[in-house]
Amino acid sequence: MDTMLNNMPHFLLGIGIALLIVEILLGFTTILLFTLGISFILTSGLMYFGIIDEQMLDAFIAVAVLDTIFTALLWRPMRKLQKNVDSTPVTSDLVGMTFNLESDVAPGIDGETRYSGITWKVKSAQSLKAGTEVKVVRVEVGVLFVE
Template sequence: MDLISQNLPQALMVIGIIALIIEVTVLGLSTIILLFLGLSLLTSGLLMVAGVLPETITAALWSNTIITAVLALLLWKPMKRMQENVDSKQINSDFADLTFVLAKDVSDKEITTHQYSGISWQLKSTQPISAGTKVIVVKKEVGVMWVAPAP
């Protein structure tokens, strides 16, 4: 504890950077709170190094409380808006142009599966397709391949 109190501005900046790294890399900006706290700790440390704030634990606590609250008020809505911005565009992957011949009929009445890459995928289609038909994967979901007759 003595080491931290003797080097309070540097300790605040290091803890702030660690909080920012955790928020961005581990949590992917999902909590936002660590972002505000990390920026606050970094700002408080810089203000202490610049001589604007005294190098005391009381000053550190109050400045972090105030700076975190101000950052939360200013950045909450823009950050929430950024989190809600989701791209719904389909991405082509290794399933692109995957074709195979159906071993069983695909219909909405029974579950049909297909082994691919060591996984048993459920097959679905917008129309019934009979066994022996060559199909192409047109859409992917978690555990589900949507197929259509190949041209």
């Protein structure tokens, strides 16, 4: 009984399916994994039906050629899929929270505060002294905007 590692078409099929699974889990963020996965699966089929010899060099050449073709054909449609970005502002439970500043904050001078085990940068459009009670008006990754 052949195992997947001893049978080149099965091995290539396994790699192709694994690449497609990773691509799906990443949310179609990389065109390369998608085209490589399809190339491995098609090369596997070509070997299975005897169109290509079951040799490593033939497999590499077929995958490279197919991947180049698929990348050229799918580049623009896949890029269009990636351009659809949701621009709605992120809502957070932190907006509206109040706390006392641990350090001075001013435009261009960021402060820091520790909340829920995370050190956050604190930014403000106005000058605020340490100890001032502030309210969070907007949140970005790792940054609290206060007034």
